Amino acid sequence: MSYQGKFRVWRGDDSGGGLEDFTVEVNEGEVVLDIIHRLQATQAPDLAVRWNCKAGKCGSCSAEVNGRPRLLCMTRMSIFEEAETITVTPMRTFPIIRDLVTDVSFNYTKAREVPSFQPPKDLAPGEYRMQQVDVERSQEFRKCIECFLCQNTCHVVRDHEENKEAFSGPRFLMRVAELEMHPLDTADRVDQAQDDHGLGYCNITKCCSEVCPEHIHITDNALIPMKERVADRKYDPIVWLGNKLFRRS
Amino acid sequence: MARAQIAARTLRTDRWWLPPLTTFAGLLLISIYAAFRTFQGDFYWVDQYHYLTPMYSPCLSEECVPAASHFGQPLPALPGFLTPPVVIIPFLLGFRITCYYYRKAYYRAAWASPPACAVAEPHAKYTGETRFPLIAQNLHRYFFYAASILLCVNIYDTVLAFGTGLGLGNLILLVNVSLLAAYTLSCHSCRHIAGGRLKHFSKHPVRYWMWTQVSKLNNRHMQLAWASLIFVCLTDLYVALVASETISDLRFIN
Structure with a gap:
């Protein structure tokens, strides 16, 4: 045929x-x-x-x-x-x-801007212990094959070249989410996501999820949970009060 | 280096314009109906069977039919053309407007930002949700809290209506609150509050279980958003038709 x-x-x-x-x-x-x-x-x-x-x-x-x-x-x-x-x-x-x-080097530049995994200082390599349920969320994001189709389709940079400096794109916001949800990562990723990687530019129109060949739920499982964490930190006085009262960091 | 020179706004050959057009038409129709019913100020209560439309619940101001005010009338009569729902509509509307699904829907359908994936948007500048007014989308969880309270009120109304027997109206109210509950619980903020914000699921097994259940509902958030929105209107229409004696309620018991 x-x-x-x-x-x-x-x-x-x-x-x-x-x-x-x-x-x-x-x-x-x-x-x-x-x-x-x-x-x-x-x-x-x-x-x-x-x-x-x-x-x-x-x-x-x-x-x-x-x-x-x-x-x-x-x-x-x-x-x-x-x-x-x-x-x-x-x-x-x-x-x-x-x-x-x-030339996809924009993506490599953005990748380098995400600080790497930071385990607790008193934990040596080989001493990492964690349960499957704690790493499942991050594992979904590890399916990424770095085809950059999500970066390509995201209108924030596709239609606005000028946003490339401020916005890292769904792939690297997902990387931030992967580390933020990792049980042993100690870095503060929430402010980074909003201030350094431009999470606020995302208007969750889900094109990244639509084009992902690995069918990663980028928007629902990475970007929105990060937006909610940012809301915890910056826009929710109830959480702020709870943290003060119960002395949570 | 420059991008490849491709003049066309999009090279998509499918009917990419159909979903945003359908969404826009659907939201417009529902908005017109909801506005009409809100300002009609009548036919929201069926005294014989205690049916109260969800659009007027709770009915808190003095112009409400006294029997329809299940929580009293703490507010004075509203001035001018204002009707009882204007007290609660901002919370319900706020919940839907800041909802992560509806944001996608109207950003695409009403603001063309973008109209569809890989179709260029018409705007010269884009700042997303980084500044006022769209930064207020971060208030979604507050509307979720308010909508949860109003959901409890709707459930209370539905249970009260069973006190007069059983009719088709009771079943419609029951399906309505079930869909509203499923939509509210499937909310992304609810998923976050239930357990999503935790780093160690293994240390919080109950919240992890709650998160997994909400996540299952969350997978259907779009379908639940539409189903609950359309069914609220249908429920309201049924109550309005029975209250205006255009049709009579189909009774099974009493």
């Missing part, structure tokens, strides 16, 4: 570019990345695309297919009509290097 599929692929670099039309053979069971590879092999040998595992685990082949942020290797051709023209473009939020490859 093969057919000739119609594709529009963005070609260019930071000096300019546009969508180019191609007709490429599509076979049963293929994914969009297979088509891009066939396009490279048969018609556009200089087409740039970043990929690695072809199994949805390395997070390399993030792009946009028909305008929706997706992993090229996990987007089956069977979800499209045979007559449909499929548009493949690079992630919009990040600077373009060439064709489908973007």
